[in-house]
Amino acid sequence: xxxxxxxxxxxxxxxxxxxxxxxxxxxxxxxxxxxxxxxxxxxxxxxxxxxxxxxxxxxxxxxxxxxxxxxxxxxxxxxxxxxxxxxxxxxxxxxxxxxxxxxxxxxxxxxxxxxxxxxxxxxxxxxxxxxxxxxxxxxxxxxxxxxxxxxxxxxxxxxxxxxxxxxxxxxxxxxxxxxxxxxxxxxxxxxxxxxxxxxxxxxxxxxxxxxxxxxxxxxxxxxxxxxxxxxxxxxxxxxxxxxxxxxxxxxxxxxxxxxxxxxxxxxxxxxxxxxxxxxxxxxxxxxxxxxxxxxxxxxxxxxxxxxxxxxxxxxxxxxxxxxxxxxxxx
Amino acid sequence: xxxxxxxxxxxxxxxxxxxxxxxxxxxxxxxxxxxxxxxxxxxxxxxxxxxxxxxxxxxxxxxxxxxxxxxxxxxxxxxxxxxxxxxxxxxxxxxxxxxxxxxxxxxxxxxxxxxxxxxxxxxxxxxxxxxxxxxxxxxxxxxxxxxxxxxxxxxxxxxxxxxxxxxxxxxxxxxxxxxxxxxxxxxxxxxxxxxxxxxxxxxxxxxxxxxxxxxxxxxxxxxxxxxxxxxxxxxxxxxxxxxxxxxxxxxxxxxxxxxxxxxxxxxxxxxxxxxxxxxxxxxxxxxxxxxxxxxxxxxxxxxxxxxxxxxxxxxxxxxxxxxxxxxxxx
Numbered sequence: 001x002x003x004x005x006x007x008x009x010x011x012x013x014x015x016x017x018x019x020x021x022x023x024x025x026x027x028x029x030x031x032x033x034x035x036x037x038x039x040x041x042x043x044x045x046x047x048x049x050x051x052x053x054x055x056x057x058x059x060x061x062x063x064x065x066x067x068x069x070x071x072x073x074x075x076x077x078x079x080x081x082x083x084x085x086x087x088x089x090x091x092x093x094x095x096x097x098x099x100x101x102x103x104x105x106x107x108x109x110x111x112x113x114x115x116x117x118x119x120x121x122x123x124x125x126x127x128x129x130x131x132x133x134x135x136x137x138x139x140x141x142x143x144x145x146x147x148x149x150x151x152x153x154x155x156x157x158x159x160x161x162x163x164x165x166x167x168x169x170x171x172x173x174x175x176x177x178x179x180x181x182x183x184x185x186x187x188x189x190x191x192x193x194x195x196x197x198x199x200x201x202x203x204x205x206x207x208x209x210x211x212x213x214x215x216x217x218x219x220x221x222x223x224x225x226x227x228x229x230x231x232x233x234x235x236x237x238x239x240x241x242x243x244x245x246x247x248x249x250x251x252x253x254x255x256x257x258x259x260x261x262x263x264x265x266x267x268x269x270x271x272x273x274x275x276x277x278x279x280x281x282x283x284x285x286x287x288x289x290x291x292x293x294x295x296x297x298x299x300x301x302x303x304x305x306x307x308x309x310x311x312x313x314x315x316x317x318x319x320x321x322x323x324x325x326x327x328x329x330x
Numbered sequence: 331x332x333x334x335x336x337x338x339x340x341x342x343x344x345x346x347x348x349x350x351x352x353x354x355x356x357x358x359x360x361x362x363x364x365x366x367x368x369x370x371x372x373x374x375x376x377x378x379x380x381x382x383x384x385x386x387x388x389x390x391x392x393x394x395x396x397x398x399x400x401x402x403x404x405x406x407x408x409x410x411x412x413x414x415x416x417x418x419x420x421x422x423x424x425x426x427x428x429x430x431x432x433x434x435x436x437x438x439x440x441x442x443x444x445x446x447x448x449x450x451x452x453x454x455x456x457x458x459x460x461x462x463x464x465x466x467x468x469x470x471x472x473x474x475x476x477x478x479x480x481x482x483x484x485x486x487x488x489x490x491x492x493x494x495x496x497x498x499x500x501x502x503x504x505x506x507x508x509x510x511x512x513x514x515x516x517x518x519x520x521x522x523x524x525x526x527x528x529x530x531x532x533x534x535x536x537x538x539x540x541x542x543x544x545x546x547x548x549x550x551x552x553x554x555x556x557x558x559x560x561x562x563x564x565x566x567x568x569x570x571x572x573x574x575x576x577x578x579x580x581x582x583x584x585x586x587x588x589x590x591x592x593x594x595x596x597x598x599x600x601x602x603x604x605x606x607x608x609x610x611x612x613x614x615x616x617x618x619x620x621x622x623x624x625x626x627x628x629x630x631x632x633x634x635x636x637x638x639x640x641x642x643x644x645x646x647x648x649x650x651x652x653x654x655x656x657x658x659x660x
Contacts, residue, residue, distance in 0.1 A: 137523070137524070137525055137529070137544060137545055138524055138525045138528055138529035139524065139544070193467070194467070194468055194469065195467050195468045197528070198468055198527070198528065198537065198541055199467070199468035201581060201582060201583070202532070202534055202537040202581045202582075202583070204532055204534070204581070207528065207532040211528055214467060214469070215467055251531060251532045251534070252531060252532075253531070253532070
């Protein structure tokens, strides 16, 4: 038995820079036709020149002609001229509240001050991708941010807003209220809850932001995805950290799922009896919402057991050591 | 400025065995007149002979004549003869639901089957100390267990039940309903919330069971303690693990607070403007509830800055590296 996926896309991906970029880019280009590249590098990708340079680095590291690196610009206030210059080179602009996650120090501190740029983006049809967390108690951060989404969605009804990596039932509810809002959901938030992170031994490898939430939240995410919700797309949020940043006292947030994403998604959708929805979740919905025409690329998943490696270079992948029922055909 | 504490007691303490016992016992005997010793060793302390042997080991390791090791027996079903034999050698019996924390594999699986032993304990006035967590979602475990406390408190109205290391507002509420129920609260649950554990970088050193909860829960615990609640006693739940069990993938639960407990409590009570309640919290309430007459021992806290060591042997203490305002006079 096998599944043929046409042009699978990862709509939320961290590729980092330098050696890490070299190590992880090929793992995404091997099984995806395209990916939305996050701009929160140590020096954020916040100019046309930085977009161009980072894209060249990714293409060189990815070594694949049939892969589209959909670049994002790091949100700050931009002029009309700046946006016009970068418009065709990006898929959207990624907004981070200041200090909320890795590489977000220069993010937005005052949402009242960004209306001009948002209006330009709306006019120029540049999507707004958002890390939607406020600064409160760790389990309430996404919920507290929902009022920002609500205001944005109502103030800019023609702006395509993407709630990135949603984790709560309330986010799914909000999504249902606004046609101009889409969402990505990760593999790991469909699989784990906070129980997996801190319920037994503490698991640094399952620590991520937003943190995995309650079983009810996971159920609501699954229900939405497995009912074929037409505005929820797959975005892995795969975010590699070298081992030592995961095991020292105070470990970094991020799960590296790129090389295991498609086989694990196949398993999850099969368990839900909804393998028929996998193609739309990993590609069609995103193409539709963003108006994409990704490179033609067929990825074949075989029902053949595969043991996930313990390490890829210095990075431990999600599901390390587990045997999966599905694998990517060579 | 200084504070004189008379016979401070730690009503919930893990001393472990072997080298670890040798290393940590003196840190408790240096500043406490007594401590309630938890029985969840690799081979649980579940017989009079094991109680006697473990007590001898503790006394040898603790090297202090003015320290009382208040021993507990690991709960299982005991006969009247067994209880009569051990009655005078223990302060109480500690009940663990099976599998709920370190060293609890042989704990209780069926609460319906333990009524006989509980009735004997009630008759013989042996207190029941309880690790009150059920097996559900990590944040709900204490709340889910409250119905067990309720049934125990009502079924055995003359049994002294101690809810160990409470962490939730709901536990404080329950405590208020039953005169035969007491509670211990740890230093760390008065200081931290889940935000400190997983809100920024993940902090293995703040990982413990029960896990720290929401800000509202901490507030309720503090309100109860700082209002001089007469049935809430200090119990550190100090639980040393060697570094490597805290930093490998999958790290163990437990915070080692014994050597810093009194100075940090002084700071906390001072900040709350309730230094007047410190003596009762760390000694008088426990003496009253348990009917104890601990060894006479004065511990003097000086208002003199003290930097907490990064490590005690192989164990990282709570507050490692922090400078505290109070220190224990030599």
